[in-house]
Amino acid sequence: MPTITIDGKPCSYDGKKMILQVALDNGVEIPHYCYHPGLSIVASCRICLAEIEQPNPRNEGKLELIPKLMPTCQTPASDGMVIHTKSPKTIANQKAVMEYLLINHPLDCPVCDQAGECHLQDYSYRYGRGESRFQEAKIKQPVKDVGPYVKLYSDRCIMCTRCVRFTKEVSGTSELGVFGRGSREQIDVFPGQSLDNELSGNVVDLCPVGALLDKDFLFTQRVWFLSKTASIDPLTAGGDNIWIEHNEGQIYRVKPRTCAEANKWWITDETRYGWKFVHSEDRLAQPRRQQLSDMIDCDWKRACAEATRGLRDAAGKGAGTIAVMVSPMLTCEEAYLLGKLARGLDSQAVLAVGPVPTRGEDKTFPGGYTICAEKCPNRRGVTRVLQGFGGEVIDCDALLAKLADKACPIAAVIVTGNYPANWVPDALPKALGKRFVVLIDTLKTALSDKATVVLPGATWAEKSGTFENHKNRLQAFNAAIPVHEGARPEGQILLDLLASAGLSSPAAFDAQAIRQQIGGALAGEVQLPKDDAEMGLDMQYVEL
Ligand code: SF4
Ligand code: FES
Structure with a gap:
């Protein structure tokens, strides 16, 4: 070599x-x-x-x-x-x-969002001369709104042109250019244009100084208060590697984590800003059960006992009386536990994958990055795991058709959600009819007042698990923040239901242990979260 x-x-x-x-x-x-x-x-x-x-x-x-x-x-x-x-x-x-770059650079580090992760600050400390010899007045440049997510502080720019090259070579949208000459040179959008493409937030990560800043994150946190947890895009089938940056249980921003095989250095704005549902006021935060025709709050023990009682009653009516609808937003480990619960109670239980949201078609940018049309992270993983139980795995439409059939023997359905917005197909509440329904979900929907038992689950940021992306890459991730008060990770809910149904002993959820139980590729081929240094790709920010 x-x-x-x-x-x-x-x-x-x-x-x-x-x-x-x-x-x-x-x-x-x-x-x-x-x-x-x-x-x-x-x-x-x-x-x-x-x-x-x-x-x-x-x-x-x-x-x-x-x-x-x-x-x-x-x-x-x-x-x-x-x-x-x-x-x-x-x-x-x-x-x-360094002296040249700092001649016109404002001394506004105390109010600059980039402070603490700024190459100019860090290199000034390591490679600069420590004092300025420049006596003249600094040139002032304007602050501009260049796009829906990005603000440009022109006088902090060092004209590296990373942002311009990104829009030209990676997004292919070329909204940004270099205007003017000499000390008056500046970055700007072309007249009449806005930095408004699906990858626009990446220019903020690329900017080595505080010139391009994220409007969504602006002035919300000093970066040194943030902790980073390696995670996976929860919103699309791309499996983009991300950092969740958080403080005291609150997410403040999501950034790309370099992964040569999945997303290289980029993520979409959809993934970057799509985490807000985690802190939504509509989060389910209390187990509930139906009493006569009312939904009443109850504790977890009572809710689990009620759920297993109804499922057992249904199973007692014969084979094929239980169905489970496994959301493609859930992890492989959770899909396994759902399958285990349903088939443990009813050996002929119907296994179905929940609605798979899609938008448009896959879109590949000139730089090779692809935005997946499929807006869920784990359809392939959920299907793979459910197929391991044997028999047919049907889709949501097939399940709805089965439920709508008057001769259908299904008496109880376990429904899982965990989508970032209202997801319930119009036909679902009607198709479920008067059946016993255990709903495990994160947000209030049309179903949360109609199910027989409602168990509040956790978003991906609050739990560990594995997603399989559109290229069949299995990627594990860890919990970044504590679970929303009153909710529990689905893995734990399912282990509690299994124990309550007498199908296993009480246990604490451990994603690694469940992957070993599943076996096959999940036991051996899962990519565990790596940090940038391990991957040798940490080009954006050199730790000092
Ligand atoms: S990436 Fe930042 S420093 Fe570099 S040219 Fe663009 S705005 Fe200026
Ligand atoms: S000249 Fe800019 S990094 Fe080499």
């Missing part, structure tokens, strides 16, 4: 790679602004310049110093190179670039 030496450290690489990329892959920091592995290379910011010695084949392979500093982001690595990023000449360049 070819190897180069950076500041005395041997760094191996394969294929064709730039020196900066080899350094980052090997955990060596070289400061960089304009370089991003998902974008074309422009080598415009000049902070990554370094002294390079290269073996000369015409001089018996002896190392020769290239007489000028070279941009490491744009210079291909070649076997035997020696790179100096801490030599006096390289350090003098780093200091000069």
Whole structure:
């Protein structure tokens, strides 16, 4: 494997790679602004310049110093190179670039949202000169609303053009451009346009300083108060890897987590801003049961006992009298426990997948990123697990048709929701009729006042589990925040129901243990959450 030496450290690489990329892959920091592995290379910011010695084949392979500093982001690595990023000449360049970038940069870190995760702040501390020699007045630039989610603070911009290249190369929408020249140069949207595409929020992540900021997150939290939990997109079949950033049980923002196989460095605005339902005022927060024709609150013990009593009564009427509708918003582990409960009570129980929301068609952007039309994270995983119980797994329409048939023997139905908005098909309440219905859901819907027993569940951010994406990639995630008060994770609810029905002993939910019970791919092929450093892809923010 070819190897180069950076500041005395041997760094191996394969294929064709730039020196900066080899350094980052090997955990060596070289400061960089304009370089991003998902974008074309422009080598415009000049902070990554370094002294390079290269073996000369015409001089018996002896190392020769290239007489000028070279941009490491744009210079291909070649076997035997020696790179100096801490030599006096390289350090003098780093200091000069930082001084130049800060000449007109406002000193507004205390009120800037980027403070705490700003490359300019961090590099100023590590590579800057510590004091300004600039006596003149700084040039002031305007703050602009450039799109529904993004605000541009022009005078913080360092003209790295990452944002412009993103809209040109990845989203293909080209709303942003560079206008003006010299110190008056600025980023802006083209006249009459707005930064309004399905991937617009990514420019905020790409911006290495506080120039492009997220309007949704603006002034809500200082970033150093936030904790990050690795998770998976809960809203589409794409399986995008995300960070949930939260503080004291409240989610504040969702950001992409680099994953070469799933989403690379990007997520859609739909995923970025679609988490609000987690803190909705419409969350179900109390088990309820029907008493005569009224719904009354009850405790979990009573609700579980009532649910298992009704399910047992139905099972006592013969085989095929219980049906379960497993939402494609649920995890593989929860689908398994639902199947186990239904088939444990009734060996012929009908297994169905709940409604699969879709919008339009899959859309692939010029940069290769695809937005899935299927707006649920785990149809494939739920179907895969239910098929493991044997027999046919039907879809929601087939279940509705069965229920609508007067000769249908189904007497009890376990219905699961967990969708981010009202999801109940118009025909469902009527098709369920007077049957015994156990509803496990997160938000109030048309069904929550009609079911016989209502058990409040947890959103994906509040529990652990596994989703299977549209490319059959099984990805596990962990709980980021505590469960909404009064609710319980579905996995725990189902274990409690299994115990209440006498089908297993009481147990605490453990996603890993359930995956082992399921076996097959779920026991061995699940991608456990990795952090960026493990994946060698942490280009956006270098931890200091
Ligand atoms: S707005 Fe941010 S990403 Fe765009 S050029 Fe300026 S510094 Fe770079
Ligand atoms: S010139 Fe290399 S990162 Fe900007």
